Amino acid sequence: MSLQDKKFNDQAERIAFDKEHRRRLSFNIGRYDEAVARGKSFYQNLELARDRAVHIRMKTLLNLDKLLIDLESKMTARGTKVLWAPDANSAVKYVLEILGNANIKSVVKSKSMVSEELELNQELNNVGISPIETDLGEFIVQQRGERPYHIVTPAMHLSKEDVAELMHERFGLPANATPVEITYWVRNHLREKFIEAKAGITGANFLIADPGAVAITENEGNGVFSLSASKIHIVIAGIEKLIPTLEDLDLFWPLLAIHGTGQHITAYNTIVLGPAKESEGKGPKEMYLILLNNGRTKVLAKSPQRRALTCIRCGACLNACPIYKNVGGHTYDTTYTGPIGSVITPHMRGMEAYGHLSFASTLCGKCTEVCPVKIPLHEYLLFNRYEAVKAGYVDSKWKNAIKFSQWALRKPSLLDAGKPWMRKWIMQTFVSPLWGKRRNLPPLPEASFRKQWLKDHQENR
């Protein structure tokens, strides 16, 4: 058992029985489910939209090498500096160099899972640069020193009372401040930060090969503020975020909004073509696009799991997953959580350390059912499991139990041997501990299936 596996199990054991945690997640996901059902009803033919999305994303993925070069040449021609980061360290190095050269001491950030992947806030703090999260949910989890709980709703695990208490402790707001009061306060607080900051860091929901652009979609306007109020705009994006043309946003923006939050379209949708021209006056004078690999080509090399790179990060599979709903986001201890995280993380960060995530699934298939780009997530979890077992990264207790079962089940006479109480004793002594201390083994019948069948068969002759 790897260290991460043990950590996962210990944390899951603790949180799965925390009734308050379960209540909060059920409440928030329940509201999400209602909104998504309403959102989906506006599609005349959702299946067709999903099929088109699958086709476009797969075609893009299979032509990634060519399309990324197209993106680079078009963005470079309009003044963006495109930087290729093979791993997290090189991406962080680029960011620190850009900010260091401009002597920048604070930077505003909009929500970006890729920056979480780089642990960028920590890296910035280490060199004396203050990162300021400007998405409300991200701002809250930053104040708590936590990573986001969910890829779309970072503070999903907190109640309004938790947030009021936090804001009281951190900023002296009334202990019983309402969500509206807190939001107004944060809005004013951040406005000053936007104006002071000389640089903004954003992610990208999509990279558009033609005409070479970055598409950012968000609900609070903080993303567009982060980039437009600053002199330097740094975009950090995974190489898999590509779509071929501007027209494809027509399909992907609503699909992402509906599956992410149930909205028909997200409130603020921005397409950035490059730094501001002299004639435009305001806007960032420098723009950098850091294209991050960090294990993505390892996923691309996997067949069939490469299709997981077509994910548009809507979070629907997390909300549908019974494991996520019980163990919550922090238990995964990874950037990408839930079913999609369990599929890609073992390839991006190593099967030995993260293979256990592929076993954190009931394989019910709900994740596959809700995915807007139809990624067969539960099947890929099985492929991952196969790889983990083949590579020997499975707990020896389980390996021995499976070997023993294989041996015993091939010997029906063995299963019939002995008295029922002996069989019961064997099951309780050897199988029950593996089954889990909170689960009761089903009662054993007096006779084996084989004996029962033979008896019925003979009686009915």
Ligand code: SF4
């Ligand atoms: S795998 Fe599918 S459902 Fe899950 S986040 Fe990605 S696009 Fe959404």
